[in-house]
Amino acid sequence: MPHLKMKFSTNPSSLSVSAVLTKEQTDAESKSKKQAMEFKEYVLEKAISVNKALESAVSIKEPVKIHESMRYSLLAGGKRIRPMLCIAACELVGGVESTAMPAACAVEMIHTMSLIHDDLPCMDNDDLRRGKPTNHKIYGEDVAVLAGDALLALAFEHIATQTKGVSSDRIVRVIGELAKCIGSEGLVAGQVVDIISEGISDVDLKHLEFIHLHKTAALLEGSVVLGAILGGAPDEDVEKLRKFARCIGLLFQVVDDILDVTKSSQQLGKTAGKDLVADKVTYPKLIGIEKSREFAEELNKEAKAQLVGFDQEKAAPLFALANYIAYREN
């Protein structure tokens, strides 16, 4: 994964709102409100169909305990950002929701697997996730390890057996992309370097970016790229969307770092201030809160620049998802 070279913006935040609005500003505000409403409907609609698909992807059967454990974490009400990115990318390039749905479920299964394993006592040792006890607190460490493994395998099974209306060539490509973004050069690489870096005081920005690009951005990148490939995008468009996803992936983690030090556990639905306690290097720690916020703005802008040239109406959900990631509260 190439190193992202981005300057830190010194411009004032684009979120600031002037006290007195001109006619144009009122019109823009009103258009923006309309878009926000449409996005809210979009998110609601997609979340319902994704949750329905996830619900039927893991039914209760023998052995009951492992399926309960998988469902406990998978259906714990996450924000479903990854499935939404996958579906939105597919629709952007001309595909339909049903084509992307198995892959959309797969990326959420992988995300859930990574949370279950990450929360284990031998890893982050977290008791709380999405406002509920972590998987191993309910089912035991052994079953939690296995539930993660089973979700990882199911993700591939789901894509291979449930994807319809796409050539097998594209399905094979999608499986290769997903596997790469999980493994020792993706998600796992980020987690390992994160673990190794704990307590080390001289971690620099490049090193921190490696962690975030792998630990968080890789799977967000995968989500978008999978959707684009399944939707039939030409290679050039897949690569533009890959860059978009990498930017919002890094953005996601920068915002996460900021939220960890600015919000309470109750507001986040998970233990706040953990990074500080674990002495983890974060963007706020390295460059301060304000510079972190500016960097987030810059990444959001850089991400959106990749969407120029696509049908702007169809690209609206990806624009809005980038904003959502940038300005989320938990």
Next chain:
Amino acid sequence: MPHLKMKFSTNPSSLSVSAVLTKEQTDAESKSKKQAMEFKEYVLEKAISVNKALESAVSIKEPVKIHESMRYSLLAGGKRIRPMLCIAACELVGGVESTAMPAACAVEMIHTMSLIHDDLPCMDNDDLRRGKPTNHKIYGEDVAVLAGDALLALAFEHIATQTKGVSSDRIVRVIGELAKCIGSEGLVAGQVVDIISEGISDVDLKHLEFIHLHKTAALLEGSVVLGAILGGAPDEDVEKLRKFARCIGLLFQVVDDILDVTKSSQQLGKTAGKDLVADKVTYPKLIGIEKSREFAEELNKEAKAQLVGFDQEKAAPLFALANYIAYREN
């Protein structure tokens, strides 16, 4: 996975050798010795090419620690039974070694992943594996969990990106089969029921068979089925070979159960007598050593019956692998 209905044979072991040999018996002995030599050469040759392929499948790169951890367990000198089954099945139906090699590596990666996770303190808590300290003893529990995850993902990446000369339709089918034999209805199902059953005194034969068919037979089945599909076998032959694999899979575990109570840790290269200490239900515990041996013979016979109708020369390695599994010493 259907329940295997097999009667226990009461025939004397087919291994017993008469003191005085007739001319026919001498000829048969001599033929058998020749076959044993040929099989030894076959195993040696395949082990070399599999090890070479595994060696280059996981090279040392950044982050170094995770790749070292993956290589430590993957290249620890296992018997490579699963890759050999995969290649032998592919060659039996008319395919070539190179076509099956990425899948052969993949099944060994999955096997290694399951050993790493199974050895964790929260699971079997084993210190010794293949005569060496277990992965988490060297790299820590956190890295061991991640090394397993990375190997799981790499298995799929390897098949999706490295398989050559086969239609994408067959590659997708192979990925679906592999994923299913790992997940909550395969390998993981067996491990979960095994964990739940520890210390329960009234586990019956059907229950024990469920554990073995899932924990061990599923991946052996997958190895054979993947090879057969990649080699271009028609569905009917894939199903015959699936049944062959299921029988030798159960056979493998029955023999494992027997070895655990009859051999020393040094002979096995892993902790012996663990099943007894952990109060695990095993075949010897349920039906005694002798009946377990008879059952193993019966399974071996049932497995070989599936190979009738195939080119017998090409089927020789699978016959020999079944015998090897039945009569191995560790």
